[in-house]
Amino acid sequence: MSPARKASKKKGGKAAAPRSQKKRSASRKAASAGETDRRVFSFGDGRADGNSTLRELLGGKGANLAEMTNLGIPVPPGFTISTLVCGEYRKKKGKLPAAVRADVLTALANVEQIRGRKFGDPEKPLLVSVRSGAPVSMPGMMDTILNLGLNGVTVEGLAREAGERFAFDSYRRFIQMYADVVLDVPLDRFEYRLEHAKLSRGVTLDTELEGADWRGIVQEYLQLIEQETGAPFPQSAEEQLWGAIEAVFDSWDNARAIAYRKLHGIENSLGTAVNVQSMVFGNMGEGCATGVAFTRNPSTGENDFYGEYLENAQGEDVVAGVRTPQPINDASRTAETAELPVLSDTMPDVYKELEKIYRRLEKHYRDMQDIEFTVEQGRLWLLQTRNGKRTTQAAVQIAVDMAKEGLITRKDAVMRVDASALDQLLHPALDRSAPLEVLATGLPASPGAAVGRVVFSAEEAEARAKAGEHVVLVRAETSPEDILGMHAAQGVLTARGGMTSHAAVVARGMGKCCVAGCGVLAIDYAAGEMRVGDKVVRAGDWLTVDGSTGDVILGELPTVVPELGESFEELMKWSDRIRRLKVRTNADTPEDAEMARRFGAEGIGLCRTEHMFFDPERILAVREMILAHDSASRQTALAKLLPMQRQDFKGLFRAMDGLPVTVRLLDPPLHEFLPHQDDEILVVAEALGLSVAELRAKLESLHEFNPMLGHRGCRLGVTFPEIYRMQVQAIVEAACEISAEGVKVRPEIMVPLVTHAGELSLLREEIKQVISQVRSCYPDSRVRPSVGTMIEVPRAALTADVIAEHADFFSFGTNDLTQMGYALSRDDAGSFLPSYVEQGVLEDDPFVSIDEDGIGQLVRMGTERGRTTRPRLKVGVCGEHAGDPQSIRFFAAVGIDYVSCSPYRVPVARLAAAQAVAMEGAG
């Protein structure tokens, strides 16, 4: 699992924590309000002593069982021994108080009555499960015993009811669990006997064993226990029960549980409850069945009851997939199950009851439920209900439908969809039902799927794409020179670089699928091939990459493009009404701008002008500009670029009619625009009339040890003022001309990499000068460009109060702020960041979600200090974090005005911004 994915998983867990704590204290309150005397809480037959508010006393499971029972749901009856008893038991060093024993027996009698069965009865024995259930979920940490109540006598009764095979298989399972949990006999001893039995009977599967076989195995198990423990297996059902209850209480203090609590900060004193519940069986023959159902379609979200069942089977048979389950109704049919009988026909009464129940559950829990049911001899039992997992598409549909139905509020609906999953809906996805051969897995750097022929250079990508071919660009890593090739390709695959490497960032900006940092690829450009182990992929071979999973797959796989339904639009509309944070986009071309606008962008927050410089028609002029020997020849070269840039801005302004457009002046170091390969140097030198040596000398002089901290950003503006002057002239001329056409233009000029107020003060003066010069040529124009700055250097955040004196707006570049504040070059972090995550030094990749503890301080400080100088200072965030839901919540809390993300992240940001508001006050 990539660090990013791991991180987001953990975060999910963390974010949920405060909610459960809140519930816990509510329950403590209820508990103290009057129920504290009671130690054993019965449930069953529509009546329960407890309810969902008593989680502290009953544990999560016990509280839920009580709640369902109270709803009139047919839950198998039982009782919960409260956590208070656990405390008493622990205090008394493993002795169950006599009063509790009495209460348990009373509650047990109640269960017997409801089920019409008796505990230890030779004819119709009642069997129970004994399970732990703590107030805070500790999955898999404590023990469970099923089928308790079986012994040499009751097993024969059960055999008469449900067959020998079933009865003795159940018995041996019980013995095995009981031995493990209560008697401390290691499980492998049993496994060995079972394997031996199968061998001697010449079979390989448990299901191939007959009743008599199981009967034999039970005998062997019983002997084994007597050997191991020096005593026969307890035959008294009641004795079994006490043993199991005490073992569950003991399990609270086993090493695993203690470690888990320490790790998750759970108090030792909480204790666990014990749930004793009647067993029900869907495999006792005629009139028996078991199934699972979703209250709505978990794949599409349609409001249809949806599920499947098996007749005369246990729950695990449905999951195991040995037999094909039948649909519960017509709506649940698939192509495969079109001919099978449905539950609504085979057990119409049961089905009707199930329908009533699912409606009641959904109404009560106000969410789509995933339920497990069992029909035992014609009687329906609900074993479990929980919020159902669903696809993102279904999540959107269900949330919107439920809000329309009045089941939840629109705010609830907005909270119901995982914002970070939302852009799955916008990209083509791989049809994973087709057979596939995963060659390697890299980082899921930019979602979507791409299919094409392998090319190893940007030039070839462009050439083949022009010829109408679909290609996947494979590079060790990408650089700005590869941008046009990336644009031409269907997708991008790199061997190096992280989630925020050049390839990843640019691809996400383009909405192009990308798998990055696929370290096992050994690319040989010269040979035109790459190797993964002994597999060789050659240029021209078909390759499929899945940017949502990081999978690289040999061959040409089908993809599907999901449709954005009305519900999606509705949910977005609701989000827009709730959120306060504005959402803009990062876009450098009119096409990107238009797409982002369709996705709801409210302006451009970052137009990177340098992306316009790489166009083949312009790069020569750019290089002339860089290689100019003096200011005059630099200006000559810039004069060639001016009309082109003006044209670019016109297109952007037109696309963003009425919305603000923030244009960042030239940012990257100049050497990025020069060729570095020998052959290219030759071509460029010739084109510019230079000697190769001259060009090399210039390249050498532009070389930097740490370009990130070098001559870039506004430092270019200070040292070569002509460049920014040309850019500002192009922006303002474009704005004035377009505005004369009736387009509403709101240009914002942004100065990058400001470290010191002196830089901005100087450049702002120059920019203002150019603005007023240009405006004097368009006397009627109402264009009033504002001038602001990126805050992307730690010092700028620290001195934001002084910098704000010269800025109409701030825009945090949290990528660079992270790189510098964290001393972490995103292009170089690949060599150690994985090891960091592995060793638990870092939980998160700070380029994926903003590091709130560290870099977040700079964002907060910069915002607050900037506003001490200009209380109404507009503050934005552009860059990768602006499209990350968790970071967006942080930005909203800090009081940022807008985020600006890549077009495909715009809906994600809109939703996340609304969720930030909805979560306010929820901690």
Added chain:
Amino acid sequence: MSPARKASKKKGGKAAAPRSQKKRSASRKAASAGETDRRVFSFGDGRADGNSTLRELLGGKGANLAEMTNLGIPVPPGFTISTLVCGEYRKKKGKLPAAVRADVLTALANVEQIRGRKFGDPEKPLLVSVRSGAPVSMPGMMDTILNLGLNGVTVEGLAREAGERFAFDSYRRFIQMYADVVLDVPLDRFEYRLEHAKLSRGVTLDTELEGADWRGIVQEYLQLIEQETGAPFPQSAEEQLWGAIEAVFDSWDNARAIAYRKLHGIENSLGTAVNVQSMVFGNMGEGCATGVAFTRNPSTGENDFYGEYLENAQGEDVVAGVRTPQPINDASRTAETAELPVLSDTMPDVYKELEKIYRRLEKHYRDMQDIEFTVEQGRLWLLQTRNGKRTTQAAVQIAVDMAKEGLITRKDAVMRVDASALDQLLHPALDRSAPLEVLATGLPASPGAAVGRVVFSAEEAEARAKAGEHVVLVRAETSPEDILGMHAAQGVLTARGGMTSHAAVVARGMGKCCVAGCGVLAIDYAAGEMRVGDKVVRAGDWLTVDGSTGDVILGELPTVVPELGESFEELMKWSDRIRRLKVRTNADTPEDAEMARRFGAEGIGLCRTEHMFFDPERILAVREMILAHDSASRQTALAKLLPMQRQDFKGLFRAMDGLPVTVRLLDPPLHEFLPHQDDEILVVAEALGLSVAELRAKLESLHEFNPMLGHRGCRLGVTFPEIYRMQVQAIVEAACEISAEGVKVRPEIMVPLVTHAGELSLLREEIKQVISQVRSCYPDSRVRPSVGTMIEVPRAALTADVIAEHADFFSFGTNDLTQMGYALSRDDAGSFLPSYVEQGVLEDDPFVSIDEDGIGQLVRMGTERGRTTRPRLKVGVCGEHAGDPQSIRFFAAVGIDYVSCSPYRVPVARLAAAQAVAMEGAG
């Protein structure tokens, strides 16, 4: 001037500002205490109406003149028209109040009486100067008129007294100044006439003109003024006086003065005073003289009256150097002036009076004075006294002497020496009296002077040095591979890099002279030569470099090594008693450590273990370690290094017996240890039994885009734990073994580049483990190494409270903190930083003095937050800023415990730390 020097000059000015403000408010108080009625303040003949506390009213100059008069110093008499009158004059729009006119005439009569001359008198005319004098110094901003009182009549009287030439030259000077200041006639008109006169008389120098010539020129000037102004030049002395006084008041509001005040934040309402003072002349013939003197020797600081004079001359003649001045006494004789008559013989009474005066002045001003005097017809007049400039050596001597004499306190003495100049005393200096040809000038990166033959490679430097030659290493830039060559050379010269480039930092650490960033050098390694313009310097040519000025000089110049006298030791002792900040040193070898200890270092604050890795005997093992394919082979290589490192540490610990030694674990990126040149790669590949391709592949894989933000520092420790384990083992073993010999060892282990508390937590555990493993082998040892961290990443400072949980001490690496916080790679800043300083964007190079406004916040935050967790946390600063006096004052204010600087900066730091204490409360 380099940015650094410019910066330190400006700072000096800034630091002085609060003091003068303080004085100003004191003077305001005195003024309000009773003297406010008086508008004209007389001085002369031992009596003055004002004194030095009335600066607000009298201006700086007026207050000083009054003060000197009150001391009984024979100042030419005069009077000061107060700043209040300036206010009234400005309010009345240029009209001098009648009462003031009356007071002026009264005061003038007083002057006439003292001088025995009359204003406008045809026989013995009184001439006066009229000068502005504001409460705050505004040098050159306002006007001055000399010789006022001359007209057609008085000039003839003066001619009779002092000759025609003198009288008419004085008159034409007066006309010219008056015309410029009062009548607004452009100066160039006069220049033209003067040039014309010289041409027509066939001479080129003013001094070649005779009295009659000047008489003619005066006539032309008078005509010119009448032409230009339409009125004759005012012939009434009184009219001249009013015109001059009003012009001085007007000059307060001229454009230059307004701009100056705006720039320096001086209130417009202050106003200027006007000083009218009798002229005195040292060139009126017999019994006349003029001279300058220092109350102590400004070069050596010896307590001897020291000066020179010229008979029958004006002050400007002494300065102009046309005639050789005579010594005032025997102590002032030089080889050149050994035979000349001295003032104490030629004018014994005057000399005796001068002696009395200088003693009185020194006692009063409590500092060595630089005085100007004139003898007019046998009468001594003091024109000026001010604190005298002196060499650093003299400054030390004078400060210590004066403290011993009881003239000043020891604290005062400590404040009297410019700490940043102190290391001049420790390095050899160029004998600049020898003729020299400056080839080029770079940055004065490490002080001292070096003479040697040019070599262009570190290897050659080593080879030739071993052969006993003196060499100067010339490189485009240096890298860690050059360290041994740098050590072998007398000095280092680089074409690229700033004050904190590798060459500069390492050279300063070694106390080796270095000129860096000498951009005009075009080095051709292949040809073995460098060019500056059309000059060619070849390998083997003699070169002299002056690291204190940045000069690169052709040829072999003599150098002198200054002696450190007793006074220096005394001053250091006093500093040590005053300061609270401890001073440690950065040292990697026992030799450096011993030298630093002699300079007063109180421990090692930074031992860079990697410097030990470049030794030719070790580098192979280091490279094996880097190229190891797995942990086991890495350990094999490390095992070879272990005994060597242990030996290193033993040496250091021995040298630092009783003092703490902070050892920083490996910090630089591994690629720095690998060869990069083709030929070297070949050699290394062979030595390691690798193919060139393998070695190249490793190099390629270690390449980083931004190594500063890459895989270095503790990131190496996290990813390759064996390296740090070996280093810790070496440290602790060395400590235990040495301590068994009776040496007191106090090792401190320091983890570099910590960004996140998780890193330190993990590494600290491992380090503690190794410590206790080693210690278990030396059960008797009392060695208890502490474990701390560098704070050099912005995030570490921001989260210092959490990091402090795992650190026994902090040491700020303010170099890296500046690089990251400022987004400024010190190796790359050369391409734009000069332009920044030129354009006034930055005042200071943030690598020379810490940027208090920005990076300083991180230091303060890190210290304060660290101490919220550990109130007694020891906090140091290592790196360049630790040796910079201005930064040291800041660190002292923040509450840092110690600074650690290169050995030669230790005395600087000791003094600066004492000054920080002495300045407390002084604002």
